[in-house]
Structure formats: structure tokens, C-alpha cells
Amino acid sequence: MLQQLFFGYYAFIIIGLSLLVVTRKNPGHSVMWMLLLFFHIAGLYLFLNAEFIAAIQVIVYAGAILVLFLFVVLLLNLREEIALRQTVGSWPVAFFMCAILFVAVTAALGAYVQGPVGGYSIDVIQNETHAKALGKLLYTEYLFPFEIASLILLVAVVGAVVLAKRKLRS
């Protein structure tokens, strides 16, 4: 009972906050709603007993990525932005696409089958602590995908440096 109540709260608030994020005219306000949204997502992770993921969600998304968003927003010319009537012009098309997606997802929900239970039950993870369990998996079983992901990030960093340097030279 209490669990359903908690989940319902998070689900509805997250949807409401996402709507607020995309409908605000002032990007500064959007960022603040998004901050609240990230906290609710972290709360949802906590609710799933994933405390490590919740902490990382706050540190990485709320603490780092959103601050970078904030930088971009701070350097915009807000007076012009707020004067714009709406940012996306073709909303009927978007609405149509979303409706199709919604129908597809709803249809797919009927085919939901619960997967087999793996070795990592809540008790096992609580014994071993999250950071350890995740670290072991990442550095043994999923080492290759993990390294590929870090390589992709490295490419992005190198790309940013190259772009910045080219501008300096010219």
C-alpha cells in the first residue's frame, strides 16, 4: 500500500515536472525545475534500494551536467529568448508522433514478461554494498563495454579541445 503510494507520487510528480521543464519560457526556471526532477528520479532509485545509483544520479546529473546547462543558459540573451512566443513551431506533428509512440508503448505493455531472477538479489547486494557489487561487475564481466564507453567520452573531450584550439589559431 505504502509502496504504491510512494511510486504513484514519484511517477506523477516526475511527469508533471518534465512538463514544467519543457513549457517554461525562461530557461533559468526550466533548469530549476529540472533540478527538482533529478532529485525525484534519485528518490525513485532509492525506492528501488539502489542507493549508490541515487547518489551518482545527484552528483553526475544534478551536480555536473545540469550546471553545464546552467552555464549555457546564463550566457544566453534572456530578453530575446523570453520574447519568443514558442520555441517549437510544428507542435501538431510532435503531438502526432507522441500519440503514435504512446499507443505503441501501451500495446507493448501487454506483452510484458518478468525476466528470470539473477544472482544479485537485494540481500546479496546489501551484504556486499552497492559500490563493490557494481565495481566488480563493471571491471570483470562488463569490462569491454565499459572501456568502449570511456573511449567514446575521450573522443568527445578530444573533439572539444580541437574545436577550441582551432578558434584560437584563426
Next chain:
Amino acid sequence: MIGSVTSFLASFIGEPMANMVLNIVIILIKVVVVIAVTLLHVAYATYWERKVIGHMQLRLGPREVGPYGLFQPFADGIKLFFKEDIIPANSDKPIFYLAPVIFFVSALTSLSVLPFFDGGWVSNINVGLLFLLGMSSIGAYGIVMSGWSSGSKYSFLGGLRSASQVISYEIAMGLSLVGVMIMAGTLNLTEIVKAQYNYPTGFYALPQILGFFVFYVAMFAETNRLPFDLPEAESELVAGYFTEYSGFRFALFFLGEYTGMLIMSSIGTLCFLGGWTLPKFVMDALPFLGSLPKFVWVAVFLVKVYFFMFLFYWVRATLPRYRYDQLMNIGWKVLIPLALVNIMITGTLKIMGWV
């Protein structure tokens, strides 16, 4: 007594509900006690800072209000509380109201995971250290948004400077704590303290000397204190991000800054100086210490925390402010590589089984 209260409640709403209500009440009492005690410490941290810096500059510091000026913090608080609350005309009002609250609340939330002595915590979570890092990054929003929403050039520049400074030094600070995590093998603050107690030296400041140095420098930048207080450099930016704030909203920034200093000092104490414990060889030499009640050890914790606070004041009275490019160079070109080297050394030693 708690048992009788539970059974009394249980007769109305049933056993499980009664236990839950009682737990929530106990947590609330703990929260109120921790916040009240911390705010008193904050009040006297300001008094002590003025005394220390006064004596370092051959002055006497506050003396007028009460004996030795002991009531000065309360006089300051009452003055701030009754000042006019001015809101600039071209400010973004909702965010202008919200920013100091975010700053202060994020500082107070960090208190909930700090263990002050064995058993003296509001909550003992397994990701305590990560929680602290997360909360310190939320505090940056208070600063950035206050600078942005004030609608003033000085505030805006202060907010921008603070954002880039806090983000840069957060990396160094997080990486400097990784060495401690590797050595203790856990992110739980209580476990980290216990691991240090069982370590031969009794604290990690010695084997983690590189990490300790990086943490110590990053601590100043994270709390916007001298020599890294560029966001509020008064000779260039009036007062930086809180230029437009007055009265109690300014007081929230002020309290938040000192709470932040206390929290950074606590993290340093817990991760590098052994928290509330004395080293094991001291305890073995003086066996009667083991029979003392647990809450007495909060005194040891406080002595270590105030040692860090004294360093904050000492550095403020000694060093001039850095230039902004120097600040960034120190952060990215010195501290982060040092922290990475520290991680590599600690990791290698851990694999070899030497630590």
C-alpha cells in the same frame, strides 16, 4: 519509557504504525538537536574567527557585547534579522527568493550523514561520502542562481566565477577522497573511521599525505574562502554573488558559508584524522579510556574539527587572494594530476597488500 509510549500508541493505530510514527518522531528530534547545536557552533565560529584574526593582526577582536564580547554573534544575528529586506527591481523574484534557501538547506542536509561519535548520527548510510559530495555540488546552485537572478553585473560575475571554481575543485576533492575509499574499502563514514582506528598510524593523513594535501587545498575553493574567495572578491565585485541581498536573506548565505566550513572540516576529520577515535596505540597505552561513555568522544571529534577551522582562519589572515587564472591552473594542472597519482599509488599498494 519508549516502550510505554509505543504500547499506548499501538492501542489506537496498531503495532506497525505505532513503531513507524515513533521512528519518525525520534528522527525529527535528532534532526532538530543536530541543527540547533550546529547553528550554535556556527555562531561561535564567527566569533572565534574575529578573535583569531584580530589577535593575528594585533587587535583584540569583539569586546563590547557581554564579557569578552561573547554575545557578539547574537547581537549580529538580531541586527541582520531586523534589517530591511530589499529586492532589486529587475531581479528574477522566485529564484531570488529560492537561491539562499537552496544554499543553506544543502549545507544543513549534509549534516544528516555525519557521525559525531559512535552511534551519534541522524542516519548511517552506506554511500555517506557520495552523499556529502552530492550535497556540496547542490550548494553551487544557490550561488549561481543568486548571481543570475539578482540582475546585477557584479552578482552575475561572482556567480559565474563561483560555478566554474566549485565544479573544477569538486573533481579534485572527489578524487582526493578516492584514496581513502580504497584504503578503507567502503563509502560508509562510520566504517571509514573504524578502519582508520585499526590502521597502525591511527589516521589516514600520513599514508594518504598526497590525498590530504589535495583535499586541504580543494576545501578552501569549495567553501569560497581566502585565498580562493574570488566569487566574493570585494575589491573587484563589491561582494560577489550576494551583493544584492540584505537582511535575513544575506544571513542565510552567511550561515551557509560557515556551516559549509564546518562540514568540510568534518569530512577532513572523518576521512583523514580518524574522526572521534584516538589511535589504537594510545588506547592500548591508556586502557581506562575504553570505559568512557561513547558520547564523550564527541569532544575529540570537535577538537579535530576546530583544528581545521583554525587553519581556515590562519590562512585567511596570512595569504593574499590568488588571480583567477592561477586558481584554475592550480586546480586543473596541479591538484587533479596529484590526486590521480595518489589513486594509482594507493591502488597499486592495495593490490600488493601493503596497506
